[in-house]
Amino acid sequence: MILIRAIGLMLLLLLGMLLPSNASESDLRAVVAKLATASNFSAIEAVVRELAATGDTAVERPLAALAEGSLYVRKADSVVFVGKESGDSIELLDALTGEKSGEAAKADITKIKVNNTLRRVIRDALGTLTLGSKDPAVRIAAADTMFKTPDAANIEPLDTAIANESAAGVRALLEQARAASVLVSDRPEADKLAAIALIGARGDRDAVSLLTSVEASSEGAVKDAATAAISNINSTLALWDAGQNIWYGISLGSVLLLAAIGLAITFGVMGVINMAHGEMVMLGAYTTFVVQEVIRNSFPGLFDWSLVIALPLAFLVAALVGLIIERGLIRFLYGRPLETLLATWGVSLILQQAVRTIFGPTNQEVGNPSWMSGSFAIGQLSVTWNRLWILAFALGVFAVLLYVMKRTPWGLQMRAVTANRRMAASMGIRTPWVDALTFALGSGIAGIAGVALSQIDNVSPNLGRGYIIDSFMVVVFGGVGNLWGTLVGAFSLGIVNKFLEPYAGAVLGKIVVLVLIILFIQKRPRGLFALKGRSVEA
Amino acid sequence: MRGSFSTIAKMFSAGVVTAGLLMSVPAKAADDTIKVGILHSLSGTMAISETTLKDAMLMLIEEQNAKGGLLGKKLEAVVVDPASNWPLFAEKARELISKDKVAAVFGCWTSVSRKSVLPVFSELDNILFYPVQYEGEESERNVFYTGAAPNQQAIPAVDYLMSEDGGSVKRWVLEGTDYVYPRTTNKILEAYLKAKGVAAEDIMVNYTPFGFSDWQTEVSAIKKFGSAGKKTAVVSTVNGDANVPFYKELGNQGIKAEDIPVMAFSVGEEELAGLDTAPLVGHLAAWNYFESVDTPENAKFIADWHKFIKNDKRTTNDPMEAHYIGFNMWVKAVEKAGTTDPDKVIDAMVGVSVPNLTGGYSTMMPNHHITKPVLIGEIQADGQFETVSQTPGLVMGDEWSDYLPDSKDLISDWRAPLSCGNFNVATGKCGGKGTN
Numbered sequence: 001m002i003l004i005r006a007i008g009l010m011l012l013l014l015l016g017m018l019l020p021s022n023a024s025e026s027d028l029r030a031v032v033a034k035l036a037t038a039s040n041f042s043a044i045e046a047v048v049r050e051l052a053a054t055g056d057t058a059v060e061r062p063l064a065a066l067a068e069g070s071l072y073v074r075k076a077d078s079v080v081f082v083g084k085e086s087g088d089s090i091e092l093l094d095a096l097t098g099e100k101s102g103e104a105a106k107a108d109i110t111k112i113k114v115n116n117t118l119r120r121v122i123r124d125a126l127g128t129l130t131l132g133s134k135d136p137a138v139r140i141a142a143a144d145t146m147f148k149t150p151d152a153a154n155i156e157p158l159d160t161a162i163a164n165e166s167a168a169g170v171r172a173l174l175e176q177a178r179a180a181s182v183l184v185s186d187r188p189e190a191d192k193l194a195a196i197a198l199i200g201a202r203g204d205r206d207a208v209s210l211l212t213s214v215e216a217s218s219e220g221a222v223k224d225a226a227t228a229a230i231s232n233i234n235s236t237l238a239l240w241d242a243g244q245n246i247w248y249g250i251s252l253g254s255v256l257l258l259a260a261i262g263l264a265i266t267f268g269v270m271g272v273i274n275m276a277h278g279e280m281v282m283l284g285a286y287t288t289f290v291v292q293e294v295i296r297n298s299f300p301g302l303f304d305w306s307l308v309i310a311l312p313l314a315f316l317v318a319a320l321v322g323l324i325i326e327r328g329l330i331r332f333l334y335g336r337p338l339e340t341l342l343a344t345w346g347v348s349l350i351l352q353q354a355v356r357t358i359f360g361p362t363n364q365e366v367g368n369p370s371w372m373s374g375s376f377a378i379g380q381l382s383v384t385w386n387r388l389w390i391l392a393f394a395l396g397v398f399a400v401l402l403y404v405m406k407r408t409p410w411g412l413q414m415r416a417v418t419a420n421r422r423m424a425a426s427m428g429i430r431t432p433w434v435d436a437l438t439f440a441l442g443s444g445i446a447g448i449a450g451v452a453l454s455q456i457d458n459v460s461p462n463l464g465r466g467y468i469i470d471s472f473m474v475v476v477f478g479g480v481g482n483l484w485g486t487l488v489g490a491f492s493l494g495i496v497n498k499f500l501e502p503y504a505g506a507v508l509g510k511i512v513v514l515v516l517i518i519l520f521i522q523k524r525p526r527g528l529f530a531l532k533g534r535s536v537e538a
Numbered sequence: 539m540r541g542s543f544s545t546i547a548k549m550f551s552a553g554v555v556t557a558g559l560l561m562s563v564p565a566k567a568a569d570d571t572i573k574v575g576i577l578h579s580l581s582g583t584m585a586i587s588e589t590t591l592k593d594a595m596l597m598l599i600e601e602q603n604a605k606g607g608l609l610g611k612k613l614e615a616v617v618v619d620p621a622s623n624w625p626l627f628a629e630k631a632r633e634l635i636s637k638d639k640v641a642a643v644f645g646c647w648t649s650v651s652r653k654s655v656l657p658v659f660s661e662l663d664n665i666l667f668y669p670v671q672y673e674g675e676e677s678e679r680n681v682f683y684t685g686a687a688p689n690q691q692a693i694p695a696v697d698y699l700m701s702e703d704g705g706s707v708k709r710w711v712l713e714g715t716d717y718v719y720p721r722t723t724n725k726i727l728e729a730y731l732k733a734k735g736v737a738a739e740d741i742m743v744n745y746t747p748f749g750f751s752d753w754q755t756e757v758s759a760i761k762k763f764g765s766a767g768k769k770t771a772v773v774s775t776v777n778g779d780a781n782v783p784f785y786k787e788l789g790n791q792g793i794k795a796e797d798i799p800v801m802a803f804s805v806g807e808e809e810l811a812g813l814d815t816a817p818l819v820g821h822l823a824a825w826n827y828f829e830s831v832d833t834p835e836n837a838k839f840i841a842d843w844h845k846f847i848k849n850d851k852r853t854t855n856d857p858m859e860a861h862y863i864g865f866n867m868w869v870k871a872v873e874k875a876g877t878t879d880p881d882k883v884i885d886a887m888v889g890v891s892v893p894n895l896t897g898g899y900s901t902m903m904p905n906h907h908i909t910k911p912v913l914i915g916e917i918q919a920d921g922q923f924e925t926v927s928q929t930p931g932l933v934m935g936d937e938w939s940d941y942l943p944d945s946k947d948l949i950s951d952w953r954a955p956l957s958c959g960n961f962n963v964a965t966g967k968c969g970g971k972g973t974n
Contacts, residue, residue, distance in 0.1 A: 080955055115820075116822075119820060244758060361590075373789075
């Protein structure tokens with residue numbers, strides 16, 4: 001505490017503020033109360049600056065609340081409170097101390113509005129105030145903010161913070177923030193050159209951003225150093241960009257794999273042109289939505305587990321629908337591909353309209369569990385958690401499916417029926433049931449793909465439409481009837497697509513990929529990994 | 539307007555619809571009612587947006603009947619389903635006018651569906667009320683545009699971002715879905731920005747296909763473009779379903795509204811309903827109406843809507859307000875003309891003024907566009923918009939953009955004696971060309 005106070009006091013002195021030191025609580029309250037009467041954004045901004053200028057760490061609470069939009073004014077007496085929503089009413093907390101001070105109905109209080117400019121001002125103010133926080137994460141955030149908004153006045157508080165910093169990682173960030181501030185100050189050229197070297201070593205986009213503005217505003221040696229540093233960083237970033245493209249490609253590939261893997265069974269193994277495949281994916285996504293709704297209403301604590309719970313349910317729902325479709329429709333149409341195509345197309349329309357009637361035409365909200373939100377960085381490569389999980393999940397599903405096909409009696413029967421139906425039937429395999437269960441398996445897999453896709457796409461009745469063409473593309477390209485082909489096909493299409501996108505744009509990129517596939521199919525009509533065997537000749 | 543139909547797909551859905559599997563209300567032969575056509579997709583990709591407008595129209599008609607109808611007759615809604623299928627829009631419009639003899643039609647969402655019904659409306663001489671913001675460059679005698687023209691949405695939005703309140707943006711990303719509305723709007727915006735002194739290298743234009751869901755490359759390109767030491771903003775004409783993955787990716791890659799705000803023209807309350815909005819707080823949208831607008835008219839409209847739809851969670855949005863204004867204008871014009879004859883009503887429409895939901899009056903101008911206020915809103919954690927800026931007065935819809943070389947000399951005035959939708963003031967002749 002003493003340390004924090006000391007830093008607070010230092011900040012106060014060093015920032016050269018006008019207010020007397022140790023602004024007392026009543027003074028602070030008087031300033032906070034001004035928020036109630038501030039009529040527009042610039043008036044609120046003035047109050048925010050005044051609060052920040054006190055240098056008192058107590059203003060952190062009202063400022064943070066203001067940025068979040070949870071600072072309220074009670075209409076009756078114009079007192080400012082931090083509000084916490086609890087049901088229909090709002091729990092009021094004291095703006096400075098955070099003590100509970102009763103409740104209020106929503107109609108009795110007004111929220112203090114903020115816009116982006118204000119949020120930025122508050123963030124900058126909090127950056128300086130929270131340099132001395134005990135939580136390293138807060139100090140890192142503060143250093144980051146100060147790096148992005150360099151100010152000559154920041155140098156001295158940063159010097160103090162650097163001297164007191166014990167964690168090496170945080171200290172490096174603080175030094176970079178200091179260097180950024182040095183560059184905008186009127187310090188001697190030698191200092192600035194050292195600062196440029198330090199920032200150049202940071203090597204990320206923010207550094208480029210800062211150096212570009214330095215380059216534009218300075219002359220002589222500093223300008224040259226900045227130019228050199230920028231080109232240096234840019235050449236390293238170009239390498240990282242290539243890495244990033246590969247990662248994006250792999251990630252797109254994993255989505256394609258998930259969408260296509262069920263089709264690899266129904267179309268690839270069984271030869272059914274299943275236009276309702278996308279709707280199985282959609283059913284899986286809607287199952288996730290229903291599971292999350294139930295959890296939200298009855299067991300809010302389980303929310304992070306919602307996807308795990310949804311997985312088996314989505315599999316069952318989609319597999320059951322698949323079973324009904326196979327028994328009720330497709331089994332009458334084996335060997336008649338055109339009619340199968342028409343019939344399954346009809347089924348897909350019926351399923352879409354059914355979902356639209358039950359859930360309504362609008363998008364449904366499916367939340368991301370906490371472990372699937374945000375991103376982390378490897379060097380200059382940013383990897384989002386949801387994409388990483390989906391990749392792991394797609395590979396997991398693939399491995400399980402491969403095991404089922406290759407190592408279980410059921411898989412053996414499936415392959416036997418595919419290879420030679422009559423021979424398999426004469427060996428005592430009940431081929432109609434194998435067909436039904438294979439179709440159900442393919443549909444069920446599509447269902448669990450829906451659980452994963454609900455995390456990155458929107459859950460609407462049209463969800464399946466977007467994936468059906470891509471799925472067929474992957475299966476045909478990879479080689480009909482070959483799971484490994486689907487895997488390689490999905491990842492190569494993903495990577496090629498993502499390498500084309502930055503140069504050709506998303507629209508043209510997709511067209512180029514399609515043309516490439518058409519040319520490829522001309523050359524190798526059976527795809528990458530052609531299946532050999534009787535079924536091919538039959 | 540999204541989704542990639544194959545030709546086969548279109549053929550089938552058309553077949554299914556005409557086979558009568560989907561909803562269609564049969565017309566009753568009754569002379570004591572005035573029929574009003576509702577031409578919104580209730581199935582297919584556009585159902586997500588258009589179903590709400592159908593319901594809003596049914597509500598407005600019901601309310602008008604409760605007030606005693608129109609010209610002493612009851613109004614009767616005739617609902618058809620064009621199934622998000624553009625040629626079917628023309629077919630259904632013809633059916634409404636020739637078979638059901640409707641007095642006016644309220645409908646369409648996408649520009650391509652509007653373009654597909656235009657010939658039908660001028661041939662059979664009926665009235666279409668079009669409630670969605672669009673790219674402009676059009677003015678037809680039989681169409682009344684109650685949504686925003688580019689100068690009632692896009693230009694004020696960019697002005698806001700350039701202002702000090704909006705963050706004094708210097709670098710621009712124009713991100714859109716690849717079809718006519720974003721392409722034309724971006725063309726206008728690019729010309730406008732350049733006229734304001736923005737250098738060509740400070741503008742990045744990018745298009746993505748309909749229903750695009752893998753935004754990783756685009757978002758990191760935006761991040762890269764934004765790291766040039768100048769304040770950057772994204773102006774998004776991304777349509778429909780593609781928005782959800784776009785915003786999710788922005789959130790995941792840590793792009794905050796304070797650093798790079800996204801100003802959207804196609805994201806309203808309804809689109810946000812399918813989204814966890816916490817990471818989006820501070821991103822912007824420009825409309826002529828927000829559900830959060832605090833006026834008695836709006837409070838009543840929302841309460842009526844919740845009662846009609848029997849669901850307190852359903853949101854209202856800008857195109858619904860456009861239908862509200864358009865319907866009331868039509869009612870007033872019919873009363874003024876004393877008949878529902880489309881020819882007389884079209885002439886009576888110009889100059890009609892009715893209250894809008896944001897506390898003012900909207901007037902039908904001679905170019906068949908209306909006057910509206912422009913609001914800029916920031917997304918809040920509860921999925922609503924908070925108005926952060928509003929034009930001081932009403933803005934009049936400008937059908938022919940002043941920033942495009944092909945259309946800057948064109949004006950539209952449907953009053954006699956001019957009666958022309960594309961009068962060229964440079965040559966003094968009726969009949970100039972726009973950009974599309």
